[in-house]
């Protein structure tokens with residue numbers, strides 16, 4: 001029955017795309033075969049102006065002329081100062097334009113391969129088949145075979161029969177073919193019937209709750225209650241009727257459903273596979289739950305048995321005395337949501353306290369109760385100094401609600417204290433150089449010529465030696481700021497700064513802040529965005545920072561796959577883990593199982609510090625192979641590309657032992673772009689990709705970034721989003737089955 005129409009002929013332009021592709025790849029990179037297309041390493045796009053103009057947002061997206069998508073998502077071209085300089089002023093190509101260019105380049109590749117690829121509407125794909133027997137139809141015979149589809153996509157002869165369980169994930173998700181033959185309203189109705197008709201629901205015996213198969217009336221009760229387990233699939237579950245907690249057998253709680261339902265057997269102690277010796281309503285809770293309870297300061301030493309009720313109140317067994325309410329605390333709700341533990345809807349929480357503020361969490365957070373699963377978690381990791389905080393702050397400045405006044409107050413304090421710390425470091429080094437130097441002229445350079453400054457310096461050094469600097473500063477800053485300014489401008493300190501900066505004993509931002517010491521010391525000082533970005537030490541001391549945002553969306557992938565891109569409302573949680581004390585990082589990791597993406601930062605300029613590069617590599621390896629991230633896409637962000645471009649011209653990459661076989665190609669032309677840095681970036685990226693694939697069998701995505709540059713960070717996040725969409729789409733396609 002299934003028949004494909006002959007594909008539409010595409011004018012053959014085989015060399016054009018090859019040429020285009022070559023321009024996008026770094027010098028010397030081999031041109032991939034059609035079936036090997038791999039855009040998972042992001043390179044700078046320096047090709048011709050777009051040959052494809054994306055339509056305005058609200059017009060319909062033209063149908064792509066290919067069925068086979070390239071296997072991997074195209075990279076966005078990260079910003080590179082050289083390339084943006086070389087772009088003419090009329091060239092307003094944005095990242096997403098580039099992205100669409102790449103897509104459409106990919107599409108021409110796909111349609112060039114001997115006509116194998118054809119119009120998506122014409123070729124039979126299993127997502128256009130019957131959900132019962134799998135028979136596939138083309139656009140001409142679909143309506144004949146399926147009629148008005150009262151139970152969704154089923155052959156007329158299959159109507160009334162239960163669906164093939166392998167197709168459950170695609171129920172209610174329209175195929176592209178259906179959208180082409182039916183009106184929007186028609187598609188909506190068919191999908192509603194497919195999702196909701198009786199014949200397509202799971203059968204009672206397929207649902208096992210607390211060790212017992214459900215009966216028909218129990219399944220009705222379960223699905224008909226106020227808070228049912230949405231999207232219920234066949235399987236084994238546990239259910240705690242007192243608290244409403246629900247989960248897969250042997251796993252942590254997954255959601256909270258209505259309590260007091262009379263379904264399934266009795267809750268077993270080992271239902272969720274916990275081994276904590278702490279019991280909640282008779283179930284031994286999991287490690288993750290215990291950790292959340294501890295973070296929430298609920299006392300539960302080993303051996304505790306307690307009861308938790310649906311409204312969140314709890315008491316110890318046999319004591320008849322409510323000890324508190326776990327859901328009432330914003331911090332518990334926040335932490336639970338962060339670790340993918342369920343949170344009840346607000347209506348269920350007994351008198352939530354309005355004034356409950358979170359101290360460890362930077363921003364008051366109210367999880368989206370109805371759509372908990374829509375939150376994508378991005379985990380940001382890397383060694384100290386790899387650029388994590390800067391990327392985190394950028395994301396917060398670009399997408400989130402900036403910083404609250406409370407946070408600003410803290411940042412202001414941090415900036416002012418930092419300034420005095422920098423000054424202290426300089427004073428110590430000045431003294432040191434003066435004392436250690438045999439060279440009389442150097443000693444002369446290092447002397448203070450102003451007695452007042454010299455006295456003040458002695459006093460400051462004394463305070464520092466006694467650890468008392470925080471007692472006086474920044475409170476005393478206003479009074480002393482002219483003196484500090486004088487010290488900073490003193491030739492001896494300027495000379496010291498030059499020397500210690502070279503040795504990387506003081507960060508380059510010291511200068512940025514010290515130059516403005518009078519302004520920054522003021523009471524009225526309000527940190528500028530730039531100040532926040534450059535300030536060190538703004539991450540909370542508990543090692544974890546989290547911000548939530550969503551960003552306006554124009555994704556090529558979702559546009560092609562779904563004309564109403566639902567992903568637009570997706571929320572993102574960016575979670576930064578400090579690497580200070582890697583042991584602690586690993587302890588945290590367990591709580592972020594299967595995040596939507598892992599973002600690992602490595603500073604490109606560390607290549608001349610062999611040990612540091614190796615330390616980064618080993619940390620990367622440990623994270624990459626961590627059991628928690630088996631299912632998560634992994635992105636390597638190579639940071640500080642701007643500094644790398646300068647450095648690579650002075651220090652060869654081969655000084656790092658691991659990179660000693662790097663052989664840059666001589667470039668043909670001396671254009672303004674920096675081919676050496678690009679080649680080196682590409683080489684390093686490939687090195688990590690090979691290692692990652694050999695360790696995990698998965699693909700590593702690589703991108704370069706300049707964290708201090710807003711646009712570069714924005715592009716990196718857009719790339720991450722495309723990766724997640726892409727991988728999700730691939731998983732969905734795999735669920736649906738091979739085409």
Ligand SMILES: Nc1nc2c(ncn2[C@@H]2O[C@H](COP(=O)(O)OP(=O)(O)OP(=O)(O)O)[C@@H](O)[C@H]2O)c(=O)[nH]1
Pocket residue numbers: 382383384385386387388389390391507509533534536537578579580639640641642643705706707708
């Ligand atoms: N020029 C340049 N500087 C960068 C870039 N990324 C980070 N930096 C600077 O490098 C320093 C370290 O960056 P952070 O963001 O604090 O690094 P981190 O990974 O958070 O490190 P810790 O705070 O020590 O854990 C800061 O001074 C940043 O401003 C970049 O892409 N280009």
Ligand SMILES: [Mg+2]
Pocket residue numbers: 385388389390537539
């Ligand atoms: Mg930091």
